[in-house]
Amino acid sequence: MAPRKKKSISEPKGSKAPKKTTTKKAAAGNSKVNVTFFSDVPNDVGFGLCDGTQLLNLLELSDALLRMSDDVFFYHVRHDANDFSNWIRDIHKDEKLAGILSLCQSREEMNHYLLRYLLEQMKK
Template identity: 40%
Template sequence: MALLKRDQPRQIQEPPKEVPPLAREIVERSRIAGHSELPQELPRIAELVESPRPEYPVAREQPSEQLPSSSEEIREVKERLERVEALLRTAAPGRYLVLRDGKILKNIADLRSALVTMSSETFNLHVNFERNDFANWVRNVFLEKELAERLEGATSRAQMIRILNEYFD
C-alpha cells in the first residue's frame, strides 16, 4: 500500500458493481463534494442518519377497565380469579359427581347448570336433612370450604343457584 503525501490529491476508485447502493452513494458524494462548482453545504450521510426524525403519535389502546391500584384491590382481583378457576377446574375422573338422573358433573359450572334443570326429586335425594352431596363434593373435591359452607345452608335449588351465582359473579 502506497502512502499518500499531504500535497497529493486523494484518488478515489470506482466501486465494484457488487457494492451495495449505500456504499456507491458514499463514493459518489465524496467525488461530488470535492467539485468546485457545487456548494460546500451538501449534507453528509452521517448528518442525515443522525438528524432527528419527526415523532408521530402512536395510537395506544385504552384499557376498558381501570387496573387495580391498591393492594386491597389487587387482593380482591386475585380472589376473584381463584374463584373463577375453581368454577372451571375439572375433578379427577374418579371424583365426578353422578346424579340420580344419570347426569355426570365434572366441575362446579356443571353443578350450576344442572341445578337449573334438575327435578325436585333428584335435588331432594342429594340435599336433605341427612346430607348435602353438593356441599360435600365442593368441599372435598375442589377444596372450596367457604362455598361449601354457604351451600350447606341452602334448602332449595333456587337458593343454591343464587349462592353459586353470587360466589362466582
C-alpha cells in the first residue's frame, strides 16, 4: 500500500495568500519579538477585543472566536478591514494565515481555518 500524501489546508474560494515572511518585529518600536504559533506575544502587542478581553496567542484567538458574540466579531471584521488578520500579519508575521482569515465572514469559518492551519503547523 502506498503511503498517504500529506494534505495542506485549502483556502476559502478566491484566496491568493502572499508568501510567509520571516521578519519578526513588533509593530511599535522596531524591537524584535520572538513569536511562535503557540507562545504568547508581549502584552504591548497583544490583541485587545472591544469587550476588554486581551489575546496573546493564536490558541487564545481560537477560544475567543468560540465564545465571543457576533457583535464583538463584526466590530473587528468589517467589509473594509479585518483586525484579526491584520494582527496575525503584523505581529505573528504570517502572511499566509492572515490572507486566509481575511476572507472569512463568520466566527465559525474563521475558527475552522485557524484550527486547520495550526494543526498543519504542528505536523511539520
